[in-house]
Amino acid sequence: MTMRPVAWAMALLATLTLSACQPRPDADIVAAAGHDAFYVWPGVRPAKTLQPKTLYLLDGEVRRGGAARLERLRMGVPRLPGKTVWLVVRADRLDWNEATYATIFNDLRRWQDAGNQVAGLQIDFDAATRGIDGYALFLRELRRRLPQSWQLSITGLMDWSAHGDPRALAQFSKIIDEVVVQTYQGRTTIEGYDSYFQRMENFPIPFRVALVEGGTWRAPAMLAHHPQFRGYVVFLLAAEK
Structure with a gap:
């Protein structure tokens, strides 16, 4: 039986939608077990079986509206x-x-005075929509003010420029100590990360790769030999209700 054009289009849309929801056939599901660095947001309780060595803890937000x-x-x-x-x-x-x-x-001092080994401060800011040049000026001023005993880290989005060019991040090499490249949005791994990491061959800053728990991931080959790659950070999710 010949399918009518409208029915055919709806069937095609349903097929494409289903395909988009499926994990890559060559990718693995990201599990927290086996990793030792984690993003832990307030309200998320890491499993007792995990043995973290490095924790990125959300302290607070500088929001729009009113005085900063x-x-x-x-x-x-x-x-x-x-x-x-x-x-x-x-x-x-x-x-x-x-x-x-x-x-x-x-806050950095309070955590350190409590007996914690505080590496430093990480800024999570979406520079893609606000201009990366202004962000560079901000980071220079922050680095000038931040006591030298603490390092400065930033998150890096894979869409920081129109073409997701890592060179947008590389200009910060004299300002920051670390970049954590986020490969996910919400609970889902962003498609096309392979092409982004291919352009990081000469990236000059130490970097980690952030994966979302339950997302899909197959490590690009270049990470195994990249001199600046420092490992992964898994973003832990709260259990869905």
Whole structure:
């Protein structure tokens, strides 16, 4: 029986939608077990079986609206012996005032004074929609203010420029100590990451690759021999209700 054009189009759309939801046949499902570095947001409890060595902990957000200030999202300062800790600040704006800097630096000190091994501060900011040149100016000022005992890390999106060019990140080589490249959006791995990492062959900054728990991943071959690759960070998810 010949399928009518409308029915054929709907069947094709359903097939494409189903295909888009399927994991790559050559990819593995990302499991937290076997990794030792994690993003842990407030409200997420890592499984007791995990043995983290490095933790990226969301401390707060600098949101739009009103005067710039850090909105703390994590109450209390636990002692995490034997673990390297990065405090993460998610920024929606870059016009930080003196109070914003002071609050964030005080949080770093509080975590360190509690007996934690604090590596430094990570900024989570989507520069793709706001201009990377302005972000560079902000990071230079932040690095100038940040005590030298702490490192400066940033997250890197694979779509930072129109073509997802890692060179947009490479210009920060004299400002930051580390980039964590995010390969996911929400709970899903972004398609086409292979082509992005092919352009990172000469990337000059130490970098990690962030994977989302439950996403799909097959490591690009170049990572195995890249001199700046420092391993993975798994973004832990809260259990769905």
